[in-house]
Amino acid sequence: xxxxxxxxxxxxxxxxxxxxxxxxxxxxxxxxxxxxxxxxxxxxxxxxxxxxxxxxxxxxxxxxxxxxxxxxxxxxxxxxxxxxxxxxxxxxxxxxxxxxxxxxxxxxxxxxxxxxxxxxxxxxxxxxxxxxxxxxxxxxxxxxxxxxxxxxxxxxxxxxxx
Numbered sequence: 001x002x003x004x005x006x007x008x009x010x011x012x013x014x015x016x017x018x019x020x021x022x023x024x025x026x027x028x029x030x031x032x033x034x035x036x037x038x039x040x041x042x043x044x045x046x047x048x049x050x051x052x053x054x055x056x057x058x059x060x061x062x063x064x065x066x067x068x069x070x071x072x073x074x075x076x077x078x079x080x081x082x083x084x085x086x087x088x089x090x091x092x093x094x095x096x097x098x099x100x101x102x103x104x105x106x107x108x109x110x111x112x113x114x115x116x117x118x119x120x121x122x123x124x125x126x127x128x129x130x131x132x133x134x135x136x137x138x139x140x141x142x143x144x145x146x147x148x149x150x151x152x153x154x155x156x157x158x159x160x161x162x
Contacts, residue, residue, distance in 0.1 A: 003111070004034035004086050004102050005041035007122075009079035011115050016084070016108045031103040034084050037062075038114075039126035040100055045079045045119030046072060054141055054148065057100065063129035063157070065148070067138035076119045083112035120158070129157040 006016065018030035035041040040062045043055050053072070054065040066072045089102040116122040123130060133141075133155065141148030 001036060002086055003083045004036060004089055005038050006032065006034045006082045006084055006108075006110075007041040007044040007079060007119075008082070009045060009047060009077055009119070011078075011080040011113070013080070013082065013110065013113075016082070016110070018105050018107070028103065029105070031105055032084075032089075032108055034089055034102045034104070034108075036100045036102070037126075038081055039123075039128050041081050042116075042119065042122045042126045043128055045081070045116060045122055046076045048072060048075065052138070054138070056147060058129070058149070058152070060100075061127065061129065063131065063152070064123070065131045065133060065138060065141055065152070067133055067135050069132040072132075073120075078115070078117040078119060078122075080116065081114045081122065082110035083114075084108045084110055124158060131155050131157050 016032045018032050020030045037060075040057075043062055043064055048066070052066065052068045056063055085108070086102070088106045088108050089104045091102045120130065131152065137151065141151050144151060
């Protein structure tokens, strides 16, 4: 793997600088996040937080469980997925998504930008499973000992319209 991917609701970014807007571990400080695949990166095109969206991997396939569809759809304004050179990034297998989530403490210049009018469209194109569910089902998934897989197996994700 020569490249990593970073998604943003903002298009036209020419240089990424480490920031501390979101973090998975307060000790990491300012970083740039990148993912090992476009599919994983695409889940970050829409702004969300852990209070109402659960993101995870089923094998190597990412999924999103959304308990507030109206809010999610309102936040979907599209954006861009940027391709970044891997050499400035490192991974800590014990944090976040493990081998699928990388960070850098140095500036990074994108080598490619792909714009999307809809984050959901980009996710579905990348085969991300998106589940719009109610708050009760969301709590079941959050509290399940198997990370919610037993609940997810019974649900039907969104599908790409033909």
